[in-house]
Amino acid sequence: GQNIDQPTEMTATEGAIVQINCTYQTSGFNGLFWYQQHAGEAPTFLSYNVLDGLEEKGRFSSFLSRSKGYSYLLLKELQMKDSASYLCASNSWGKLQFGAGTQVVVTP
Amino acid sequence: GAVVSQHPSRVICKSGTSVKIECRSLDFQATTMFWYRQFPKQSLMLMATSNEGSKATYEQGVEKDKFLINHASLTLSTLTVTSAHPEDSSFYICSASIESSYNEQFFGPGTRLTVL
Numbered sequence: 001g002q003n004i005d006q007p008t009e010m011t012a013t014e015g016a017i018v019q020i021n022c023t024y025q026t027s028g029f030n031g032l033f034w035y036q037q038h039a040g041e042a043p044t045f046l047s048y049n050v051l052d053g054l055e056e057k058g059r060f061s062s063f064l065s066r067s068k069g070y071s072y073l074l075l076k077e078l079q080m081k082d083s084a085s086y087l088c089a090s091n092s093w094g095k096l097q098f099g100a101g102t103q104v105v106v107t108p
Numbered sequence: 109g110a111v112v113s114q115h116p117s118r119v120i121c122k123s124g125t126s127v128k129i130e131c132r133s134l135d136f137q138a139t140t141m142f143w144y145r146q147f148p149k150q151s152l153m154l155m156a157t158s159n160e161g162s163k164a165t166y167e168q169g170v171e172k173d174k175f176l177i178n179h180a181s182l183t184l185s186t187l188t189v190t191s192a193h194p195e196d197s198s199f200y201i202c203s204a205s206i207e208s209s210y211n212e213q214f215f216g217p218g219t220r221l222t223v224l
Contacts, residue, residue: 030211035215042218043201045214087152094140099151
């Protein structure tokens, strides 16, 4: 069956780095998305990985290992506005399978 | 570009009534639209996938007679929650995708449904 796991919550201080891990077991895999979602709002696109390796985009980077079914999202130089839920989603047969989300709390 | 709107943003209705939610792609034609439901502190659960001019494909466990989806054009899909009950209260989010190598989905702002 399809399964996507990520931690429930992570706390870090402003200016620090946080790494959110995601493991997945899905069929028909065609890439891994990361989204940011603030409470009561729709998800916003952060990154997409389909090949193994690291994709860097400003303060956010995302990594994928297809053989291990593993991805991570790295948030650097954390800001208070980064407090949100981060969703890992597998593109499986043209549909997105979402993880439960990781709530990141940034403290002063 | 790639803006998706939803209307209404919030709706409160009485139990037993029907509610229609509209999803529009404003500046592009979407080959496919998706409807998700999200309960508090939970992830997005895909309800159905719809393509313009054809019947929607529902995920397992989603009642197609209760959640009616009409995809009238390449820019508009509607979800009607029929005979709504309090357990249908949720955050409903649509997305639209453009056919591409990875079929990126663009999400609408969501509709908060509260059934009394």
